[in-house]
Amino acid sequence: MATDERGPGDRPALSRCTTLDAGTFAREHWGRRPLFTPAAALDQDFSDLFSTADVDELVASRALRTPFVRMAKEGDVLSPGRFTGPGGFGAEIADQLDADKVLAEFGAGATLVLQGLHRTWPPIAEFSRRLAEELGHPCQVNAYITPASSRGFDPHYDVHDVFVLQIAGEKHWRIHEPVHPDPLRDQPWSDHRAAVAARAQETPAIDEVFRPGDALYLPRGWIHSAEALGGVSVHLTIGVAAYTRDEVVRAAVARAADTAALRASLPLGFDPDDTAALAPIVDDALATLRAALDDPATRASVLETVAAGLARRRASDIRPEPVRPLATIAQAGDLTADTALVLREGLRPVQEVDADTVAVRLPAKTATLPVAAAAAVDRLLDGSPVRIADLPELDASSAIVVARRLLREGIVVVATP
Numbered sequence: 120m121a122t123d124e125r126g127p128g129d130r131p132a133l134s135r136c137t138t139l140d141a142g143t144f145a146r147e148h149w150g151r152r153p154l155f156t157p158a159a160a161l162d163q164d165f166s167d168l169f170s171t172a173d174v175d176e177l178v179a180s181r182a183l184r185t186p187f188v189r190m191a192k193e194g195d196v197l198s199p200g201r202f203t204g205p206g207g208f209g210a211e212i213a214d215q216l217d218a219d220k221v222l223a224e225f226g227a228g229a230t231l232v233l234q235g236l237h238r239t240w241p242p243i244a245e246f247s248r249r250l251a252e253e254l255g256h257p258c259q260v261n262a263y264i265t266p267a268s269s270r271g272f273d274p275h276y277d278v279h280d281v282f283v284l285q286i287a288g289e290k291h292w293r294i295h296e297p298v299h300p301d302p303l304r305d306q307p308w309s310d311h312r313a314a315v316a317a318r319a320q321e322t323p324a325i326d327e328v329f330r331p332g333d334a335l336y337l338p339r340g341w342i343h344s345a346e347a348l349g350g351v352s353v354h355l356t357i358g359v360a361a362y363t364r365d366e367v368v369r370a371a372v373a374r375a376a377d378t379a380a381l382r383a384s385l386p387l388g389f390d391p392d393d394t395a396a397l398a399p400i401v402d403d404a405l406a407t408l409r410a411a412l413d414d415p416a417t418r419a420s421v422l423e424t425v426a427a428g429l430a431r432r433r434a435s436d437i438r439p440e441p442v443r444p445l446a447t448i449a450q451a452g453d454l455t456a457d458t459a460l461v462l463r464e465g466l467r468p469v470q471e472v473d474a475d476t477v478a479v480r481l482p483a484k485t486a487t488l489p490v491a492a493a494a495a496v497d498r499l500l501d502g503s504p505v506r507i508a509d510l511p512e513l514d515a516s517s518a519i520v521v522a523r524r525l526l527r528e529g530i531v532v533v534a535t536p
Contacts, residue, residue, distance in 0.1 A: 153324065165286055187239060231264040244441070256360060260355055266347060276315065280359040285354045288347060292327055292344075454526070457508065458507050459505060461532060479496060488524060507522045
């Protein structure tokens, strides 16, 4: 384990996946090249995140349902009925994970995939949220549990970047360069099945046996396959749904295109099959779009539109620190002047002040308070812990009222010592 006095959970999430600093990783690998980092270099393992015992806990005791689980064997995804069933009296839902069926299929060589662990397993939820905050792109996590000497999926590429963290056992990975670089979400590997299969026969760019504590970064589009070796293998795949320039361009064009010149009709009687006649129409439309984008006022509006759209996406895609409703209600009733509060981690509220009110806007709701609370709200939202007694411009009772309101709205939480 690491010699740093901090525990693994206290380290920046990205530093657990690579020894490179964030700037070097961004310049040399993000969206460009894979990066394999052995456990010895990382000086850690991932036992605080997941383990084989955790797999058994989820399978046997958590009543997981599809689509939070699937199974595959030699490249084929199994029918859910082969590993799910009803849960008995009082839990007759038919698609719950059935531990007996999983045992049979796993014993016969099928890979178990536990999906969406960023929603079902707290240590992974916390880690993935922190990683998403550092990357600026949303993350989701699956676990792949593969029997000895078995292969779950054929060579393929993903339409999202991934970090692979080896948890247990050994797995032989072969990674090949893309046949379709930087695929978008609607461009799956099956669109290039023959090219992917042919590329997989070539010399791999990375050919490594992964052992516990090893980590890999793999940009979208890179072809990969993996086979468990002498025992059961468990690894986490952290999928990073990177926002793309394609999305920026679509939003920018949609905003810039809302001009009178571009809303104009095409010529009467134009023939879309006559490409020679259509060419000047297309050229004129593109020239008009470029002129609109070059206009300072339009450019400012485009920038505002793109920024607002990405902010909404990120707020929706990257979930903030979870709240515990019953504990929060109890804490709200027990606030004192010495209670310290802090902005809920991962939340990005927007504060707006007018003559009478201060509003704290979130994607799904808005909390409005009297304008006298503006300075106190500003202090509570700055990201650092603050005692209620230290909130500015409020008397003791008013400070508790404001703190209680923001605590119950899930905007701030009680700071841990």
